[in-house]
Amino acid sequence: MASETRDRIVEAADLLFYQHGFEATSFADIAATVGISRGNFYHHFKSKDDILDGVINRRLASTKQMLDRWEISGSDPAERIRSFIHILIVNGEKIRKYGCPVGTLSSELAKLNHAAKSDAAALFTLFRSWLCRQFEQLGFGDRSDELAMHILGRSQGVATLANAFDDDRFLHHEVELMCTWLDDQIADLARKNNPDRE
């Protein structure tokens, strides 16, 4: 029971931090959402930083699960990278309203010079390493991390502007461009590896 309440607190905080920001969310906001007394609340978490740790761990776990699902469902690495690109559309409505959960938390914690900012960056690292592995499997070798960072950056920029302008058409158009970019990279590599076929 105790751990169930704990989970409910972390789940509520996760959503509030995403929708309103870490700094703008108070202990009282979270307690009110979960519907528990402050006494019960303090039994589980002594500080908002403790809750933040719980939220980041929860996000790390759910991101790992999502990446594992893409790994299984994607027939090849290019298909898996397209799964990553398409979260911009899958989560489009939320992104237009609240931005990317990873990028906005990371930016906020950097400004707060918060002790957990490197933990938040670990969320980006999960995506980065996973993407890097896909590019390695496609044969990009040493360039894989650079390409992973490029596509991660592109998706961050799209999220920021789709949020600022609440623009769904822009988001869809940029997703198309990212997929075209991926196809071009793969075609260029194939040409490089088989120059005779030119």
Next chain:
Amino acid sequence: MASETRDRIVEAADLLFYQHGFEATSFADIAATVGISRGNFYHHFKSKDDILDGVINRRLASTKQMLDRWEISGSDPAERIRSFIHILIVNGEKIRKYGCPVGTLSSELAKLNHAAKSDAAALFTLFRSWLCRQFEQLGFGDRSDELAMHILGRSQGVATLANAFDDDRFLHHEVELMCTWLDDQIADLARKNNPDRE
């Protein structure tokens, strides 16, 4: 004298909002930085939202000035767009520490569902319209706004990841890619306009 104090308050708030975030900066923080009494402070600003208006207007004015400078100093539209791309390097140290001032404020105000969020988006609109005009002058016609949004998005993504990973090498590499992308767009257009030269 009164307006001088007002300017000093807005200047201090601008920096604090950028470095620590709007929500994380208190009236007291700003008053302490400027070194004035809370009474004097309240004489100039009744609320943090009033200060935010002042900060956004200050940023709009300084952005306009910067764009005007680029307009004059850049010998052609491509050169001017390169000036835009290179602010990532010029402001690289600050960006790695605090992210992009426009993107992070816009994201924060969207989460707060703040009345001033559209004013903050107006900062993006300044860059967008200016970039759009440069692409128009280069002859991109109807596609100009799309290209402006693309390069604006790319620069936002670079700022977010350079901040999350405190990565200067990544930032420089992506600036190079953005300049190459620009050159490719211009070369493609020239080929399209002069197919005989293929």
